[in-house]
Amino acid sequence: MPEHFFITGGMGCIGAWVIRNLVQNSVPVTVFDLSNGRHRLELMMTPAEIAQVNFVYGDITDTAVVAQAVAHSGATHIIHLAALQVPFCRANPPLGAAVNVVGTVNVFEAAKAAGIRQIVYASSVAVYGRKEEYATRLLPPDAPLHPHTHYGVFKQANEGTARIYWQDDGVASIGLRPYTIYGPGRDQGMTSTPTQAMLAAARGESYHISFGGTNGFQYADDVAKIFIQAARTPFQGAEVFNLKGAVAHISEVVAAIEAAAPGVRGQITHEEQPLVFPDGLEDSPLRALLGNDIADTPLAAGVALTIDHFRQALADGRLA
Ligand SMILES: NC(=O)c1ccc[n+]([C@@H]2O[C@H](COP(=O)([O-])OP(=O)(O)OC[C@H]3O[C@@H](n4cnc5c(N)ncnc54)[C@H](O)[C@@H]3O)[C@@H](O)[C@H]2O)c1
Numbered sequence: 001m002p003e004h005f006f007i008t009g010g011m012g013c014i015g016a017w018v019i020r021n022l023v024q025n026s027v028p029v030t031v032f033d034l035s036n037g038r039h040r041l042e043l044m045m046t047p048a049e050i051a052q053v054n055f056v057y058g059d060i061t062d063t064a065v066v067a068q069a070v071a072h073s074g075a076t077h078i079i080h081l082a083a084l085q086v087p088f089c090r091a092n093p094p095l096g097a098a099v100n101v102v103g104t105v106n107v108f109e110a111a112k113a114a115g116i117r118q119i120v121y122a123s124s125v126a127v128y129g130r131k132e133e134y135a136t137r138l139l140p141p142d143a144p145l146h147p148h149t150h151y152g153v154f155k156q157a158n159e160g161t162a163r164i165y166w167q168d169d170g171v172a173s174i175g176l177r178p179y180t181i182y183g184p185g186r187d188q189g190m191t192s193t194p195t196q197a198m199l200a201a202a203r204g205e206s207y208h209i210s211f212g213g214t215n216g217f218q219y220a221d222d223v224a225k226i227f228i229q230a231a232r233t234p235f236q237g238a239e240v241f242n243l244k245g246a247v248a249h250i251s252e253v254v255a256a257i258e259a260a261a262p263g264v265r266g267q268i269t270h271e272e273q274p275l276v277f278p279d280g281l282e283d284s285p286l287r288a289l290l291g292n293d294i295a296d297t298p299l300a301a302g303v304a305l306t307i308d309h310f311r312q313a314l315a316d317g318r319l320a
Pocket residue numbers: 008009010011012013014015032033034035058059060061080081082083084085099122123124125177178179180181182188189191
């Protein structure tokens with residue numbers, strides 16, 4: 001059966017990279033999103049590439065609309081990314097629960113009705129507790145969960161939803177937990193400021209990153225490729241895997257920015273206060289599943305690619 005990918009939240013950062021990868025490999029794609037803002041797609045795709053995408057505008061909280069969209073799309077694969085990020089869930093917890101929790105239930109329900117046997121969905125590092133709650137620096141996927149935000153609690157609920165759809169209905173799933181994603185298109189959310197600093201550097205401007213400490217950094221294109229690879233990997237069960245990427249201090253991100261944009265040397269600064277999360281995540285179970293050659297761009301290369309991308313987009317008017 002020819003592949004057809006159904007991407008929820010496809011107008012977002014990871015979604016745009018997923019769509020770009022699929023379209024550039026001539027794979028049919030349906031995007032389901034409440035937003036029709038195409039700025040992220042336009043940042044990374046040509047108008048001819050965007051014209052190949054089937055857009056469905058709808059609300060993930062609407063059970064019938066999601067079921068209808070999946071059924072009509074003829075999807076063979078589902079990547080579920082639609083969600084409200086930490087600040088939006090904090091500002092409006094009931095809406096966050098509707099989008100992140102009910103929305104995820106709706107996607108599983110739609111898959112079940114359409115006979116789609118496997119889903120890949122985004123969980124998050126936010127399901128874990130604070131770094132001082134753990135004895136190890138890099139957390140394995142089975143480290144105890146103890147979220148400290150509504151967003152993290154909602155993501156934990158998604159992981160439970162996935163488990164029950166496997167148990168009760170045989171819908172298999174792979175949940176992936178990214179940490180701090182960076183790259184073109186990463187323009188909102190609590191951990192988007194390293195990417196904002198890369199954009200500022202491309203403009204030759206100063207920037208102050210809003211946090212410090214050591215984190216896991218993942219290049220957005222790598223994350224997209226891993227989601228696609230997971231969706232294509234036949235799977236039985238409902239497992240959740242961590243993404244590792246580069247475990248680095250924010251000062252290393254600043255150094256990579258300065259190396260790629262020497263003109264802003266000394267002008268990219270950061271808060272000292274670290275994020276509450278652990279230093280990094282362990283991804284050996286994911287590598288055991290997908291192979292050791294999963295997309296894993298080194299930090300300095302990913303930062304340089306991002307700044308180059310922004311420079312090009314600024315030069316040809318794709319970024320205001
Ligand atoms: N960006 C990160 O660093 C990061 C880290 C961990 C987990 N994640 C998770 O990965 C996924 C994708 O992240 P992203 O950075 O691309 O997020 P994003 O905020 O850029 O995109 C989310 C998309 O969901 C859509 N959406 C929101 N409400 C909707 C609704 N009611 N109906 C339909 N669509 C709706 C938005 O319009 C947006 O296009 C999310 O589930 C996020 O929680 C992201």
